[in-house]
Structures are given as C-alpha cells and as structure tokens.
Amino acid sequence: MNVMTLEMKSSTEPTQPDTDATMDVDSSVSDKQVEHKPTPVVDDVLASAETTITVRDFCSWYGSFQALHDLDIDIPGRRVTAFIGPSGCGKSTFLRWINRMNDLIPGARASGTLRLHDDDLLSRAIDVVDLRQRVGMVFQKPNPFPKSIYDNVAFGPKLHFRMKRQDLDELVEQSLRRAALWDEVKDRLKDSALGLSGGQQQRLCIARAISVGPEILLMDEPCSALDPKSTARIEELIADLRDQYTIIIVTHNMQQAARVSDLTAYFFEGKLIESGATDMIFTQPTNSHTEDYISGRFG
Amino acid sequence: MIEHAALQPKGKVQRVLKNQAFKWFCVCCASASVIVLCVLLGSLIKQGVHHFDLDFFKSPPSRKPVKAGLGPAMWGSVWICAVCALTALPLGVATAIFLEEYKPKNRVVKWLHNLLQLNISNLAGVPSIVYGIIGLTAFVQMFGFIGNLNEPGFSFGTREDWYYFQLPFGRGVFAGGLTLMLVILPIVIVSSQEALRAVPNSLREGALACGATKWQMIWTMTLPAAIPGIMTGSILAISRAIGEAAPILVIAGIVFIRFTPAHLMDEFTAMPLQIYDWAGRPQEEFHRVAATGILVLLAVLLTFNATAVFVRQKFQKPLQ
Structure with a gap:
C-alpha cells in the first residue's frame, strides 16, 4: 500500500487569529504517538493550515466486512478537503465516522485513531449531540424537513440554544445569507421548504447545517442530485465558506474536486491510496493507480 | 428450425371473446358487494325509517316498541369509546414508537423485540370475544384479588358522586372501555408503525445530523410527519370499537339500563348491545326498532370512516 500523508508545518500555531469565540481551537497537538512520514511541503495554502482532524491506522467494519483499511491522513482546518474514488470505496463511510452518523448502522464499528483536535471521536464517552453541533453534515440528496423555510433553518438552533425570537430571526437571516439563499427566499420564509428547487433545497440544507455554528462541514456528494447550474452555485x-469552516467534501466528480478543494484524498477499495495538495494530485500523482483514476482510465 | 409462417395460429375470435369475458367477470364480482350493501341499506331504511325521529335519540329503552329509544345506549357508547380512545392512543403510539424508532443492536434484545412484534401482529387476529373474557377477569373482577363485585376492596366516594372509583372496576364503563382498548390496541400499534415507517429515513438523519437527540428527533420530526397516518389508523380502529358487541356483551351483560352513565364505574349499555337485545325479541315491532338502531350505528361508523378519509386527504403532506 502506498500511503502518503501530508506533512503540516511542525508548529501548529494558528496563522490567523480566531475571530469566532465559540471555537475552542487547541493549539497543542503535541502528543502525537504516531510518527509522521516526512513529505515535502508543496503547497503554501496547506502548509499554513493547522491540523483539525487526525487519522491514524483507522479501520472500519460493517459486521465482518472491512470497509476501511488503515487510513492515515491529517485534515487541515479552514481548508477544503475532497475525497474522491469510485463507488463503494469507503469515502462516505469515513465521512460518516467524523460525525458518528455510523452509530445508526447496526454492526458498524471502527478502530484506530480519529481525533478532532484533542477529542477522541471513537470514544464511547463522546457526546454525539455536541459532536454533531461541531460537525455539520450535508447529504447527497437534499433533505429539507417538511416545514417552512424559516423552521428548517431555526430547527438546529432551537435544539441547542435558548434564544429570543429576535435573535433567532437574526440567526436565520445570517445563516441563509451565508448559504447565499437569503435574497431568493426572504419574502417567503413561511412557505414550505419542499417548494424550493433542488439547488435551493441543498443550499437550505447548508444553511441548516451552519445555523448551529459548526466548525466542520461534511458534504456527502452534495451536488450529485443537482443540475450543472445549481452545482456551480454550490461550488x-x-x-465562500472556506474561510470560516473546515470543509470535507465527498465527490464523484473529479473536476469538482479539482475546482473546489485544497487537499485531495484518493480512496480505492477501502484504502487511502494517495493524498496531497489538489494541484499535485491532479498534475503529478505519485501513484500510478491514482493517475489511472484521475485520467479517467477506469472508474 | 421452426418456421413461424408455418405455425397454426390461435383463433382470433376466441382470443377477443376471452379477453372481454374476463373483464366482465371482474365487473360482476365487484358489483356483487355493492349490490348486497345497497339491498341491505334499502331494507333497513324501509323497516326502520318510520321509527326514526328525535325522540328515538333521547328516550330510554322501553317495553313498548313505540316508546323505545337509543338514548342511554348512545351515551354508553360515547363513554366507553372515550375511555377506549384515551387509553389506546397513548399506549399504542408509544408502543409503535418503541418498536420502530428504538431498534436494538444487541442480539438478545433484538430477539425479544421481534417476539414482541410477532405477538402484536398475532393479537390483531384474536377474536374479540376472547378479549371480553380477558376484560372480565382482569378488569371487572381483577382476578378476585381485591374484594369482589359486591364488596369492592377499595373505593373512593359514593355511588352518587361523579368521581366514584372502585377496585375492582366492576361491570362499569371503565372496564368496558379498557376491554375495547385491548381489542383495538394491536390495530392502533400496527397502523402507527406503518405511519412511522413511511417517514423517510433522510428526515431522521437530517435531524440527527443537526445534533438532535433521539427524543428531539421523534418529537419534532418523525411524529409530526407520521401524525396524519396515525390519526387515520386510529379513527378506523375506534370506529371498530364502536361497532364491537361481543366483548361488551361479556362485560356489561344484557341489562335493562334506563339512564346514561354518571361515573366511570356506572353500569352501561352500548349501541350494538341494545340492537342485539331488540333484534332478539319475539315481537315484530322490536325488529323495526332494531333496524332504526342499525341505521344510527351505520351513520356513526360511516361518519368516522369519512373523517379518516378526509384526514388522510387533507393532512397527508408530501414528506420529500
């Protein structure tokens, strides 16, 4: 197996001051038991980022079927990471471990290290409700709730916070603005969200995900059910969101990965074949298998 | 090598005839049930309509057919159905939520879960008279553990108070309602389960991904989406409870009741029971009164069913 992990700058001090007070970014990720494979720093954008999610020797099973084999990757904060690979290669499975959605699947289990800053995400002690507030998720098929547009966005905040009506209104507007949907829906906030177009629904789901103030956004093929124009808007x-959130996107569309991401990880049959700066992966992949995939020779 | 041109074709006329004949056969079968229903309704209306007036709804049963009315029986039905609905709905919906939303992962618990599911599916097919006998021992007599019918082991208030309560419950409204609850509980559970199953999983995942707890997910997402389906099933179940005679017969017995129930432990009669009583009498006049009673009962049941259809059409919104 040819696994290449990306080396971050050894000092993990954030380069830009945190404006968001709710984020408890811990800068001392010092107790790394697992040694880093030293690889040259190739990209300034990535080099300046600090590691948010640390993955070492990560394996996952559904019952007796092993879906993921020994993943090693560092996911940089406030950057876009893309997971690419053919169907069934385990990229969605891995994504769903990060906010523990796999807890819902009977027989799903994992081993190894999966840390968000200093928190062990595989620990039984972790509160998944808190975790999912920190790690938002957008699904493949837009899944707006059968409620009004307003209530869709207000749903998350109402779960977590005691809020005054005014503050809630403001938060809904802010989230919708951030998701670039406000101008289209500001006059019909009380209408059913199911009346929106597919692309609008997906942006509503993004607004819903960011309304609870997450640090990380997971996107599981967010554009695969959308037309090219809506896809372009999501991209x-x-x-736009890249400055404020750590985004991890699973995609089948290699052009999309090339367009939106800073870091790309290529999965094949449950193994992480290669990961690195997106420019590098798409121009000079070190692994021939990766090259075959991105050049469209299979998959 | 088979040459298609050389093959003997099937008769064309025969083919067309068979095709038509089968269609008309189906039409006849379908109309049979409608015709039977029409004949039934027609004869009932012919027999019962002349007895049909406002007094019939007000007056108590009487030894004279002209004076006999459905008043106490209607109120008795209202009482037991209220008790039945108020107990069966929370129990049934909560059970359905447990079965659908709290699927166990552990193998032993999963086995128990499946056993419970099997049990409930089977209970839906148990004849209602059996529930009557269960109700008689469990609710009316309470297995004889707490006093007997003449000397209740526990009582609160006197028989004149509206809040009178006793243990065992005796042959009263409360025992009747609880027995009907047993009859319709499996139906409520199964239909609520189906309504919950119809809620797409993407909504559950969406709610959980926002950081909802299971309780928040059920209360704010799954249950509201399933409510129209649950209501439809429950209304149909309650309409079955209204028409049920056998278990009530075991609980209340054929008694001549001239008054509407005043408290939960009061004796009662119900519409199907009163009709049964009238229809069993030798006098021809009483049979006409029974026909009028059946008309009223049918009207009530049709209203309930129509409400169920209305709820389904009106409130069932698309979920995706």
Whole structure:
C-alpha cells in the first residue's frame, strides 16, 4: 500500500487569529504517538493550515466486512478537503465516522485513531449531540424537513440554544445569507421548504447545517442530485465558506474536486491510496493507480 | 428450425371473446358487494325509517316498541369509546414508537423485540370475544384479588358522586372501555408503525445530523410527519370499537339500563348491545326498532370512516 500523508508545518500555531469565540481551537497537538512520514511541503495554502482532524491506522467494519483499511491522513482546518474514488470505496463511510452518523448502522464499528483536535471521536464517552453541533453534515440528496423555510433553518438552533425570537430571526437571516439563499427566499420564509428547487433545497440544507455554528462541514456528494447550474452555485458557496469552516467534501466528480478543494484524498477499495495538495494530485500523482483514476482510465 | 409462417395460429375470435369475458367477470364480482350493501341499506331504511325521529335519540329503552329509544345506549357508547380512545392512543403510539424508532443492536434484545412484534401482529387476529373474557377477569373482577363485585376492596366516594372509583372496576364503563382498548390496541400499534415507517429515513438523519437527540428527533420530526397516518389508523380502529358487541356483551351483560352513565364505574349499555337485545325479541315491532338502531350505528361508523378519509386527504403532506 502506498500511503502518503501530508506533512503540516511542525508548529501548529494558528496563522490567523480566531475571530469566532465559540471555537475552542487547541493549539497543542503535541502528543502525537504516531510518527509522521516526512513529505515535502508543496503547497503554501496547506502548509499554513493547522491540523483539525487526525487519522491514524483507522479501520472500519460493517459486521465482518472491512470497509476501511488503515487510513492515515491529517485534515487541515479552514481548508477544503475532497475525497474522491469510485463507488463503494469507503469515502462516505469515513465521512460518516467524523460525525458518528455510523452509530445508526447496526454492526458498524471502527478502530484506530480519529481525533478532532484533542477529542477522541471513537470514544464511547463522546457526546454525539455536541459532536454533531461541531460537525455539520450535508447529504447527497437534499433533505429539507417538511416545514417552512424559516423552521428548517431555526430547527438546529432551537435544539441547542435558548434564544429570543429576535435573535433567532437574526440567526436565520445570517445563516441563509451565508448559504447565499437569503435574497431568493426572504419574502417567503413561511412557505414550505419542499417548494424550493433542488439547488435551493441543498443550499437550505447548508444553511441548516451552519445555523448551529459548526466548525466542520461534511458534504456527502452534495451536488450529485443537482443540475450543472445549481452545482456551480454550490461550488461558489463552498469557496465562500472556506474561510470560516473546515470543509470535507465527498465527490464523484473529479473536476469538482479539482475546482473546489485544497487537499485531495484518493480512496480505492477501502484504502487511502494517495493524498496531497489538489494541484499535485491532479498534475503529478505519485501513484500510478491514482493517475489511472484521475485520467479517467477506469472508474 | 421452426418456421413461424408455418405455425397454426390461435383463433382470433376466441382470443377477443376471452379477453372481454374476463373483464366482465371482474365487473360482476365487484358489483356483487355493492349490490348486497345497497339491498341491505334499502331494507333497513324501509323497516326502520318510520321509527326514526328525535325522540328515538333521547328516550330510554322501553317495553313498548313505540316508546323505545337509543338514548342511554348512545351515551354508553360515547363513554366507553372515550375511555377506549384515551387509553389506546397513548399506549399504542408509544408502543409503535418503541418498536420502530428504538431498534436494538444487541442480539438478545433484538430477539425479544421481534417476539414482541410477532405477538402484536398475532393479537390483531384474536377474536374479540376472547378479549371480553380477558376484560372480565382482569378488569371487572381483577382476578378476585381485591374484594369482589359486591364488596369492592377499595373505593373512593359514593355511588352518587361523579368521581366514584372502585377496585375492582366492576361491570362499569371503565372496564368496558379498557376491554375495547385491548381489542383495538394491536390495530392502533400496527397502523402507527406503518405511519412511522413511511417517514423517510433522510428526515431522521437530517435531524440527527443537526445534533438532535433521539427524543428531539421523534418529537419534532418523525411524529409530526407520521401524525396524519396515525390519526387515520386510529379513527378506523375506534370506529371498530364502536361497532364491537361481543366483548361488551361479556362485560356489561344484557341489562335493562334506563339512564346514561354518571361515573366511570356506572353500569352501561352500548349501541350494538341494545340492537342485539331488540333484534332478539319475539315481537315484530322490536325488529323495526332494531333496524332504526342499525341505521344510527351505520351513520356513526360511516361518519368516522369519512373523517379518516378526509384526514388522510387533507393532512397527508408530501414528506420529500
């Protein structure tokens, strides 16, 4: 197996001051039991980022079927990471471990290290409700709730916070603005969210995910059910959100990965074949298998 | 090598005839049930309509057919159905939520879970008279553990108070309602389960991904989405409870009741029971009174069913 992990700058001090007070970014990720494979720092954008999610020797099973084999990767904070690979290669499985959605699947289990800053995400002690507030998720098929547009966005905040009506209104507006949907829906907030177009529904789901103030956004093929125009809007949105959130996107569309991401990880049959700066992966992949996939020779 | 041109074709006329004949056969079968229903309704209306007036709803049963009315029986039905609905709905919906939303992962618990599911599916097929006998021992007599019918082991208030309560419950409204609850509980559970199952999983995942607890997910997402389905099933179940005679017969017995129930432990009669009583009498006049009673009962049941259809059409919104 040819696993290449990306080396971050050894000092993990954030380069930009945290404006968001709710984020408890711990800068001392010093107790790394697992040694880092030293690979040259190739990209300034990535080099300046600090590691948010640390993955070492991560394996996952559904019953007796092993879906993921010994993943090693560092996911940089406030950057866009893309997971690519053919169907069934385990990229969605891995994504769903990060907010523990796999807890819902009977027989799903995992071993190894999966840390968000200093928190062990595989620990039994972790509160998944808190975790999912920190790690938002957008699904493949837009899944707006059968409620009004307003209530869709207000749903998350109402779960977590005691809020005054005014503050809630403001938060809903802020989230919808951030998701680039406000101008389209501001006059019909009370209408059913199911009346929106597919692309609008997906942006509503993004607004819903960011309304609880997450640090990380997981996107599981967010554009695969959308037309090219809506896809372009979502991609623009991802570029806008990149400054504030750590985004991990699973995609089948290699052009999309090339367009939106800073770091790309290529999965094949449950193994992480190669990961690195997106430019590098797409121009000079070190692994021939990766090259075959990105050049469209299979998959 | 088979040459298609050389093959003997099937008769064309025969083919067309068979095709038509089968269609008309199906039409006849379908109309049979409708015709039977029409004949039934027609004869009932012919027999019962002349007895049909406002007094019939007010007056108590009487030894004279002209004076006999459905008043106490209607109120008795209202009482037992209220008790039945108020107990069966929370129990049934909560059970359905447990079965659908709290699927166990542990193998032993899963086995128990499946056993419970099997049990409930089977209970839906148990004849209602059996529930009557269960109700008689469990609710009316309470297995004889706490006093007997003449000397209740525990009582609160006197028989004149509206809040009178006793243990065992005796042959009263409360025991009747609880027995009907047993009859319709499996139906309520199964239909609520189906309503919950119809809620797409993407909504559950969406709610959980926002950081909802299981309780928040059920209360704010799954249950509201399933409510129209649950209501439809429950209304149909309650309409079955209204028409049920056998278990009530075991609980209340054929008694001549001239008054509406005043408290939960009071004796009662119900519409199907009163009709049964009238229809069993030798006088021809009483049979006409029974026909009028059946008309009223049918009207009530049709209203309930129509409400169920209305709820389904009106409130069932698309969920995706």
